[in-house]
Amino acid sequence: MAKSAAVLSASAKGARVTISDVAEALSLTKSTVSRALNGYPDISQSTQLRVKRMAERMAYQPLSHAQAIKTGRTRSLGFVLQLADHDAQRPFLAEFLAGLSEGATAQGYTLTVASADNEEHLIETFQTLLRDRKADGFILPRAMVDDPRVKLLRKADVPFVLFGRQFDPEGCCWFDIRGEDAMRDAVLHLAGLGHRRIGFINGGTIYSYAKLRREGFEDGMAQAGLTLEPELMRENAVTMEEGERAGASILDASDPPTAIVCAVDQTALGVYRAAHLRGLVIGHDLSVVGYDGIKEGAHAQPPLSTFVVDNRASGVALAGLLIRRIRGEPTVQLRKTSLAHFVNRGSTGQNTRHE
Amino acid sequence: MAKSAAVLSASAKGARVTISDVAEALSLTKSTVSRALNGYPDISQSTQLRVKRMAERMAYQPLSHAQAIKTGRTRSLGFVLQLADHDAQRPFLAEFLAGLSEGATAQGYTLTVASADNEEHLIETFQTLLRDRKADGFILPRAMVDDPRVKLLRKADVPFVLFGRQFDPEGCCWFDIRGEDAMRDAVLHLAGLGHRRIGFINGGTIYSYAKLRREGFEDGMAQAGLTLEPELMRENAVTMEEGERAGASILDASDPPTAIVCAVDQTALGVYRAAHLRGLVIGHDLSVVGYDGIKEGAHAQPPLSTFVVDNRASGVALAGLLIRRIRGEPTVQLRKTSLAHFVNRGSTGQNTRHE
């Protein structure tokens, strides 16, 4: 049949099959094919179907660059690596990126990665990417309380999604894991083990998660009927060293805690060290709960009880949300949260101190 | 002046400045401008200069997609994440990606990241990327001895560069760190401390680095006048667990070694554990040398002596090589190696066993 022959010659040629090939195979013009594929209302149902079927058969895939030159959209998601906070990002990055690209690929999108070493450079990077239309929208990891990226993109009216929440939600979409729930549950878990003096080591307060986790901790304490002790609470610790320092200063308090909740696993490992140096046995003299689920925690002695977050899934979710945002869905529908999963590994135990 | 006015109106409009804007500002046609910028010989020196100056002044930047539709090249480098070997990649990935994107950005290129979960999917991912012209070439991390990616890209005649070497170098460019030199130096260092029975735990033999590092170890042993003891040598350990198992079986040998060289830091940390369980003090009863320079090594007790590699710099180098390859330089010029840097942190010591 003539049709099959046309299909064959087009695909056998080795080169890409273009919209003109599809049009020719159907004796239509490429403009009709284009409108049919894009669902324009002035193409009859039957023609639309014929075109779609043929496009499918010929494995036609529009060339995104060719579309981009007219439409301005490339079908690509932008991600800007920030090199400054490498400590915070390192473990999480690989899984997260994998999730992003998985989510993007699933819908025919591509992931474009750029990097910036400082904040000034960061804005510049976004602007270049935008000007050259390298990305239709952006994924912003680590939402900050006062986020320059949000300001820029909001003003430029460019689609973006945050990993983390924004307190001024205008124009913002996000995916986040409810760390506040985890912190609350951590406190309740410890309270259930008889702990009454519970310390808290929070993460970087420039990030919005820190405020939330702190609130979660405070909520938990209130629910457990415990009073907050400012001398047992610290902010801005994200590395193991900072965790060790914070832990040390808490453990050296006049009336030290029997348990410490850490907003970040790395700092929990620092607390391990501070405890060891003081001859305290984790899980017995001192209970510790972390958050993140980093691999090192599972290998610590004793293994760290923590809230595991699925970074891969977060990436997939964010890619999906961003694509929906790019396609024009209102921001309000595009705010999702999920929960971290508590893994009780043995760094917590019954309160052994009698008061 | 008319010229300034034209420049102003073009750039003030807010929209991108196109090649036509430049042409208009100079009262030339866009074809002339295009050829001038691309160095065609049929444009006079003076015109070429005028055009380049004006393009500079107007901050004209060709739209890569627009170019791509005719030239087929997008000015973008492809990188496919393999999810299978996440353990091996995780720590290294963030720095490496940062380097890649830094190197790409420096030359006006962009980095496109995709992912694949298994080998079948991997090939498919490359093909899709190629078919849709998402990348002009690829960076292949972790060169394998028998590398399916190399086969595919060689056959498709697509530019690519390897992180790691290839024993059949046809059509291959690479950047690599000479792990064999590090392994040799590790042995010589240990021999200098009086060690005569030295164990070796190699990494994954599917990767080309393993063969090289093994040869380096053997070279070092030969240079030190020591004989190889197969019962003290193991292959295919990349995780801490595998390192622990390998270390345990070596330490349980009839005549155990006083030092162990590990091709991968993770496994060295596993050896730490195996040693602890046997009551051996690292740095005293057993010397250990690693390779990679992972952060956990610096925090181990005692800190792990290791060969630090600069993954960021490797990324920058590879991006640069790939761009040169894309621009047509012959592969032979594009093979570079560099050295790892030994950091002596205290996990090695004088041989204390008297024989």
Add this chain to the structure above:
DNA sequence: AAGCTTGCCGAAACCGGTTTCGGAAATCAG
């Protein structure tokens, strides 16, 4: 049956570049 919509598609312009082709002006040879 004439006049008006409406549905549906082709023709053509356009997006922002690259590349081929041809021809005018300037240079050279004789």
Add this chain to the structure above:
DNA sequence: CTGATTTCCGAAACCGGTTTCGGCAAGCTT
């Protein structure tokens, strides 16, 4: 001074799509 080359640039086609515009034919009025 004429004829043949060069030199250098403009005109136009092209890449693979999208989008505007206009017109034909069928269906509806009245």
